[in-house]
Amino acid sequence: MAMKEGADTGGKIANPRGLPLATNFVVDPADNVTGYKSFQAGSFSFRRDEYFAYINTPTGFHTMPVDAFLRALMRDVAWGFFYGTVNFDQVFGTTNYYGEVDMFVGATNEAYVSAGRDFVERFKSDELMAIFKQMVSDWTNEGYDPFAAPMETGVPWGVKNGDNDEAVSRERVTARRMVGLKGDTPVRTDQNGYPVNRMFDDVKQDAPEVYAEPGFEHEVSAFNLFAYLSRSDVTWNPSVCSVVKDSLFCPTSEEYILPVEHGNDRCEWFITLSDEIIWNIKDGATGRPKAVVRQRAGDCACMPADIRHQGFSAKRAMLLVWENGSPKVPDLIREGKAPNVAVKF
Numbered sequence: 001m002a003m004k005e006g007a008d009t010g011g012k013i014a015n016p017r018g019l020p021l022a023t024n025f026v027v028d029p030a031d032n033v034t035g036y037k038s039f040q041a042g043s044f045s046f047r048r049d050e051y052f053a054y055i056n057t058p059t060g061f062h063t064m065p066v067d068a069f070l071r072a073l074m075r076d077v078a079w080g081f082f083y084g085t086v087n088f089d090q091v092f093g094t095t096n097y098y099g100e101v102d103m104f105v106g107a108t109n110e111a112y113v114s115a116g117r118d119f120v121e122r123f124k125s126d127e128l129m130a131i132f133k134q135m136v137s138d139w140t141n142e143g144y145d146p147f148a149a150p151m152e153t154g155v156p157w158g159v160k161n162g163d164n165d166e167a168v169s170r171e172r173v174t175a176r177r178m179v180g181l182k183g184d185t186p187v188r189t190d191q192n193g194y195p196v197n198r199m200f201d202d203v204k205q206d207a208p209e210v211y212a213e214p215g216f217e218h219e220v221s222a223f224n225l226f227a228y229l230s231r232s233d234v235t236w237n238p239s240v241c242s243v244v245k246d247s248l249f250c251p252t253s254e255e256y257i258l259p260v261e262h263g264n265d266r267c268e269w270f271i272t273l274s275d276e277i278i279w280n281i282k283d284g285a286t287g288r289p290k291a292v293v294r295q296r297a298g299d300c301a302c303m304p305a306d307i308r309h310q311g312f313s314a315k316r317a318m319l320l321v322w323e324n325g326s327p328k329v330p331d332l333i334r335e336g337k338a339p340n341v342a343v344k345f
């Protein structure tokens, strides 16, 4: 679920709705009462107050609790709009076309679509991202970390009170080959700022011993993935930890709720490495419920390319997300040249 650095489509950008690019962006000054700035991107406007985020479009007005909005916005920013669709809730979200992005209300909600209340505009990804980054920075108060589990952070409520740019500008992990290799993303230790999380006190912290043949010392490496994940300081943030061509291992630690309903644009393998995660699976286009998947340690599932999913984890769990990062996959699926499922029984 996390993307390689610089992933792109090789020049061709799909635009299934044939939308023109919206180019107007405005950052409005801080409100006299709440202290928060408001933002405009195309025909969308965004405002927050003590409790809520408000999204206004030509077809309607949408309200979200600001904690849920900020947690989702944080993922959309950190993941660079991610693969496919990021539904902040059942109404608002973004769909990534890798270089350009559709922003919508109601477009993945069949009731909104059938009532003609859906609205979609298209943006250059870097231009919309600039607005989103300013929004998550301005709307996040001191002491609140939208990446953290709710029991491990402060609260997002109230009028403007400082900021937490250190938290909201975290660099996501994107190993070029593998965590722990020379010159690549380092393993996590107490010394580099990653103590073992309170829920993973029982995870062994030993490291594999590597005895390379002479001459291969720089080509052989190993690390303890469980120990690595036990030291993650964020939740629901899959990070690229190993790369073999387009095969990406993106492990992550999960606690509370995946802050978005992720609408896949490719198949996605989930291997639960510890504890338990419950997944609500819905149709990607309409939001109709399709399945509930309860995955315990050792269970493996493959999410089809045409669904959306949201996970729930009462006890911090480790999840390995395995992605095919090829930029060709979404078009192959749209054109019917690749299947929506990875295996047929």
Ligand SMILES: [Fe+2]
Binding pocket: 001, 262, 263, 264, 268, 303, 309
């Ligand atoms: Fe996903």
